[in-house]
Amino acid sequence: MQLAEHFAVLHAAPRTVRFDRDRLTIEDIVDIAQGRANAELSPDPAFRAAIARGADFLDRLLREDGNVYGVTTGYGDSCTVAVPPELVAELPHHLYTYHGCGLGEFFDPAQTRAILAARLASLAKGYSGVSVELLLQITRLLDAGLLPQIPSEGSVGASGDLTPLSYLAAVMCGEREVWRNGQVVCAAVALREAGITPLRLRPKEGLAIMNGTAVMTALACLAYDRADYLVKLATRITALASYTLDGNAHHFDEVLFAVKPHPGMGRVAAMLREDLPTTVWERNGKRLQDRYSIRCAPHVIGVLADAMPLFRSNIENELNSANDNPLIDGDNERVLHGGHFYGGHIAFAMDGMKNAVANVADLLDRQMALLVDARYNNGLPANLSGSTGPRAAINHGLKALQISASAWTAEALKLTMPASVFSRSTECHNQDKVSMGTIAARDCLRVLELTEQVVAALLITVRQGAWLRGRASPELALQPHLAAMVEALDIAPIDEDRRLDSDLHSLLASIRAKAWELYA
Template sequence: MTSEQQREPVRFDGQRLNIEDVLALAQRQRRAELSPEPAFRARIAAGAELIERLLRDEGVVYGVTTGYGDSCTVNVPPALVAELPHHLYTYHGCGMGRFLTPEETRAVLAARLQSLSQGHSGVSVELLQQLQLLLLHDVLPLIPAEGSVGASGDLTPLSYVAAVLCGEREVWFKDERRAAAEVFAELGITPLRLRPKEGLAIMNGTAVMTALASLAFDRASYLAQLATRLTACNVLVADGNPAHFDETLFAVKPHAGQQRVAASLRADLAGAPAGASHRLQDRYSLRCAPHVIGVLEDALPFLRAQIENELNSANDNPIIDVASGRVLHGGHFYGGHIAFAMDSLKQLVANIADLLDRQLALIVDARYNHGLPANLSGATGERAPINHGLKALQISVSAWTAEALKLTMPASVFSRSTECHNQDKVSMGTIAARDCLRVLELVEQVAAAMLIAARQGLELRRRVNPTLALNERLAAFEADLADRVALVVEDRALDADLHVLLEAIRAQAWELSA
């Protein structure tokens, strides 16, 4: 992203946004702008006016003149209609677990603002402006991560957004946890009084799972590239055979993502020695790396489409069709596409951890690493016997990989019947997204450990083969690693190094694309 693009706002005008727009807002690289165009604002206002007209005509609208969910048969007296949306977010204030991070919370606000900007939710322009203000001033509702079954949308977590819009509950502002009312007073923001359908419109949607999915997609995409780079390093460390990634070989199996991974490995290994002449085939974790990473690469475009379609959808209930004057009752809050995307992604990413774990097991084992010291220890001479190199690191990688693999059980198959059997088939999309983020965290830890192993292994291979030369692309990467992490000669705690590298991974510090 150029500096000029960074200065351009992300405009909410009912047109499509992409995952990168959400990321830019989540990371405070760009600001949110609600379209000032009269046509857009008139279209938004028309939905709210239709609700008001139906109320004047004594029409029946779910969640406006009725109770919620299974209570839709309960008629709400006209004198109490205005109080109903405030009761909705009040009784849903039962979230638990960790709070969403600031980045995750900004993504949630962006996802909800984008959905409501489609103009089919019956909300006022003022509500959209209030969401925009939260993003502009970085006033972040404290949103507990747990409590959503993914239909009727993310009701409980989004109740914390609704409450904050009205000046209630707590926010994260300028690195402090504070009462929303205090921050609003400080900034001169007037708390909202929600119109009849607005509580339902804010809460009855898929914004939390979609936001988390957007962040997960970006992290997974980078991990695919990083795993490819690490594989190239490990081929060299293991004195492997670069011919396994031959262009002609991969031309006969036309999976585009797999071919991209092989092409990137060829670029990284251009000019590398052919490896031990007596070994025609390396073990699968090296030879089949494009086939493992390539599944993730090939799935990413499909997963992007599902996430971005959800991001750009009106996903609450009921839907307001101003053109026909109808209120359409349906189930667009059901997060099945996000649930499938996240259940799929966490399996694909966990497989990356398993691949890297197997590569590490090869290069630390003196029986299989073709002439390198056991555990990639850098110690020599009389101190060698008491030094253990990366022995414990390999154990930790195994633990992180096992935990990641354990979490690949799909959340979407655990639908529960809730709310007096009104919500009797639910998506579990938000749980799937949280699981996916945890898997990503574990796999990033594996990747951080593999960066230490790559830095260590390349140096030790050079001791065995002083003529080993890396091409400019890989040499620059090794030099950067050497700047970040010292060679492990005498045993030392590696947790500080892991944190440094983990931060670099999450900042996507290396340009890795072919």
Template sequence: MQPITFDGQPLAIEDIVALASRQAGAELGRAPEFQARIQAGADFVTRLLAEDGVIYGVTTGYGDSCTVAVPPALVAELPHHLYTYHGIGAGTLLTPEQTRAVLGARLASLCQGLSGVSLDLLRQIETLLKHDILPLIPSEGSVGASGDLTPLSYLAAVLCGEREVSVNGETLPAARALRAAGAAPLRLRPKEGLAIMNGTAVMTGLACLAFARADYLAKLATRITAMNVVASAGNAHHFDVTLFAAKPHAGQQRVAERLRADLASDTPSRNDHRLQDRYSLRCAPHVIGVLEDALPWLRSLIENELNSANDNPLIDPVEERVLHGGHFYGGHIAMAMDTLKTAVANIADLLDRQLALLVDAR
């Protein structure tokens, strides 16, 4: 397998899909500049704590408890209490493909170098991907657009040798699987529990997979439409280039172009039996074209999220600042998936109507 390098450089949706399907492996960047940037963030956090600095979720409580100071003697324990507290997931487990996508999305974010985590943490996630040690992550329990806290707690726990994993389809204790891979459980540093959990890796990883399926669906639905036009002796000229130049949505035009290629016809642009086919055939480019036109916009939202530092607070190792904000908010991914859901549902309805036309010509 060709490795995908995680070093803070932009990744594409296709990289996460390839990683999820095991068509590609994962490799942490080896460049000294990348590793120095990661180490600088971790060192700054250590130095700030030694100077009695205040960092949300590190020396304070969480949420409304941000005004509650954590005693210095308990700072090291806080990350472990955090993932333990959130280990309340429910529902079916994420599939192996989905879990790899989640690991890839989290590693991509942490490799931006703004999360204050150590190289050891990144190497531990790399180990999980290299040896296909997959945390068993329940699919329900996240607070949604405010960060994937509950599902990502299962990743944090596994990195520390707790909870269970799947290896080649076998469920094992995480500590045992790590030992078999030559790795030891981590002891999370003060910022690292929050850095792993307070982000959008689950929604983003799943969004990458959904995007790839939708992209394939647009092409498949176009081919099925062509088959149905042939099967119903339909009019191949509903997809005329001049016709679609009059309403020039680019995605709609691409669908019509594919249909013209599949239905190449030298017959006159009329149909002796029916001037106009049913909506489900004649309007297929208009329906499928909505998805085609949405995909570039959806890609930009998903890939921006994938290549972002999306935990809170962020650690700027260059200017040595702690930046408190809300990058865990997953509204862009939520909007993208709601849009995708609507477009895909319309295509499902289109194909249902095409099937009905085949079995009942009335």
């Protein structure tokens, strides 16, 4: 698919993702986040009746003097404090008010749409004791493009994402601020101008919005989408690096990988075989074994590829869970006090993903070190400079780009310390073991961002290397898939030093838009 066709597909009419009790996928959330899908609450009367049963049961329980955590009691360690009946209606608004203490950068619009969609998915399971009107309010915000300004810092990942989700609760009630068409607007004004009536939260509804894993789960969905593409892109770069280094394609032999049967690793090797025909390697004088960053590339990229199904399972199970507390079983008229707000599965997935992704960054950084070094790149010029003659003395090719790629790699590797092991006892030792899932997810996205920067640098490098290898060894023709990739990169060869930041920004935009179709 050509780039113009790809972007035409991206801007096609959005599909509709229906929210009910059916299972959603990571792709559903990503499509909503990226504007490729709209969110719709199911109009099915049976579904809406099931939602209403939980809220109606809770109302009846309150009329009968029931005792429910977070409804007739204070929150957290204050669960022993009884709330007078005449103040029960005010309690949800106090919850989001005192949690208005988030700091850090605000989540961007795509992340915020994903957060709203993830919270809607959980509440639509029908175990949170909320009204249909509350669910519709989330879809109204998405439809109107009114996105709460949600600070990224302040969640320990249990009791859910309380502080960041307080900004969603507040906006639904016409408080705090929203993004609207790239501008910050007072929520009360934005809702009024969109014809949306602010909510007055019913008992338990503040807790239902805030006491869950929507932020970390939404970020995990976005991280998964980026990591999935990275597997293929790092493989294609490895193929081009092997070609540039005049490497040994037999390292990816099918029989060789059949005897170490990790399926993801095997798929990476198969993709490399697709890109690197072995028939051209039967020449004398070649190095018998390539260095590890080429020879073992399937083993490095394959760790991420093999972990992806587990990551998907953890993320999608969390996405499709009712994860607040207490849960309201309207059908059997029970209040279930538990700990489903705990984000340990997301924390584990994000800590694991950032480790595997950073290892891919390190692999590509090592490949680049070989490619630019005249001692190891099998006859290509130092720093892959394309300059010849007297001007070669003043041209330095990709010397600085390799330094920058190394810096981005180092920063990614530094962030691989698992966040989940840094549990802190909080809130008067009520929340004495917490997941740190949201911090892990934020770390993972940062590692992905840095790794994509390394990828952009490598795309420039292998494009330049392929050009120089073709010039030095015209008998080594690029396989059609690789030739098409080089053409699609649309980067001019570097025969005279030039600034590369504009090329890097352009490549990053293409990477994040998944602009190139890679492998079947």
